[in-house]
Amino acid sequence: MKKKYLIPITLLMVIGMTACGNADITNENIETPEITAEPVTEQGDADLVSEYQDPLPAEEDDGLDAPDVITDEQALDAVISFMSSAQPEVISNDDYTEYFIVESSTPEQIVVLYRSYTASQTRFYIDRATGETIVTELVPGIIDEETETGEAFNIKEYTNDVHGAVAAYSDDSLMNYTWFTASMVTDADGNSRPEWEVRFFEDAIEYGYVENDKFVLDHSDKICSLEQISEHGFIVQAETEDGAQYTYKTSEDDETILEYYGTWDEKEYADNYSGSASLFR
Numbered sequence: 227m228k229k230k231y232l233i234p235i236t237l238l239m240v241i242g243m244t245a246c247g248n249a250d251i252t253n254e255n256i257e258t259p260e261i262t263a264e265p266v267t268e269q270g271d272a273d274l275v276s277e278y279q280d281p282l283p284a285e286e287d288d289g290l291d292a293p294d295v296i297t298d299e300q301a302l303d304a305v306i307s308f309m310s311s312a313q314p315e316v317i318s319n320d321d322y323t324e325y326f327i328v329e330s331s332t333p334e335q336i337v338v339l340y341r342s343y344t345a346s347q348t349r350f351y352i353d354r355a356t357g358e359t360i361v362t363e364l365v366p367g368i369i370d371e372e373t374e375t376g377e378a379f380n381i382k383e384y385t386n387d388v389h390g391a392v393a394a395y396s397d398d399s400l401m402n403y404t405w406f407t408a409s410m411v412t413d414a415d416g417n418s419r420p421e422w423e424v425r426f427f428e429d430a431i432e433y434g435y436v437e438n439d440k441f442v443l444d445h446s447d448k449i450c451s452l453e454q455i456s457e458h459g460f461i462v463q464a465e466t467e468d469g470a471q472y473t474y475k476t477s478e479d480d481e482t483i484l485e486y487y488g489t490w491d492e493k494e495y496a497d498n499y500s501g502s503a504s505l506f507r
Contacts, residue, residue: 296354296381301336304384305350309340311384311457337378345373350381357382400452400460402427404483409502422506431464456481463490474505482507 296304306465329339329349338350346365349372355360362379363369406420413419422433423441426449434443450471451463459476462484466472471490477483486503487495 249319294355296352296357296385298331298336300385301338301350301352301354301381302326304381305338305340307384308350308379308381347352348375352381356380399458400454400462401428403507405507407502408504408506426462431462440461453488472503 237471239451273451300321309326324341324343326338326340328336330337332354336354338352340348340350342348344365346363349362349364350426351360351362357380359379359381361375362372363375364372403427405424405439407422407424409421410418411421419435422444424436425432425441429449430446431449432443432446434441436442445467447464447466449464451461453461455476456459458481460474462474464472464474473487473490473495474484475495477485477488484505486500486505488498488503489495489502
């Protein structure tokens with residue numbers, strides 16, 4: 227007789243446990259809206275995700291710390307480097323009315339302004355991420371509206387940072403020319419010619435002359451120092467075989483002339499200048 231009541235009692239216990247479980251789930255569903263961080267609206271879940279914005283985004287989210295992003299300081303230095311390559315006279319001019327400034331800066335773009343002594347304004351619009359640069363010009367009284375010059379380049383080519391950029395200029399151009407001394411001589415046929423034809427190499431200056439369309443080396447001097455000061459401007463310090471030291475320096479007025487100074491000391495240039503020993507190309 228006891229076996230007849232065993233199954234009904236077990237069923238009652240299962241039903242009771244199920245009822246308790248349902249009660250707990252119901253309570254959790256009620257409490258969920260109270261602890262969620264997302265605003266409760268009538269929109270679907272997809273809309274909530276796409277329109278929700280963090281009211282306090284992290285400072286680094288502006289992307290300015292990314293390794294390939296150009297900083298304001300890099301942009302300014304690169305524009306100056308570009309101008310020293312394109313217009314070396316700009317950098318050598320000490321006129322106080324000329325200046326470079328970062329005119330504006332956003333996470334996407336940097337604008338660098340060059341204002342010349344004539345009051346003309348050249349602006350460089352730089353894409354902070356890619357380095358692509360567009361140039362505009364405004365000249366009061368002549369070009370009264372800011373106008374694109376048509377010049378475009380990548381500013382990263384003029385930075386010396388992790389981008390692996392190239393220098394604004396190289397010293398190859400000094401070696402690409404044949405130079406001649408200003409001093410002249412007369413040959414056996416009565417024809418005048420420069421005393422020496424001069425050629426520059428990485429570590430030597432060769433002096434000679436042309437005979438039967440061939441360069442004949444007479445002597446060479448050792449280059450001890452070579453510095454490039456602009457796109458076509460150089461300072462070369464050399465030493466003769468007997469120890470005499472001299473300097474060639476590109477003329478400030480004419481880049482096709484290398485002025486000769488019989489010293490390495492810049493303070494002594496004025497007393498050691500020689501026009502006849504200077505070179506031209």
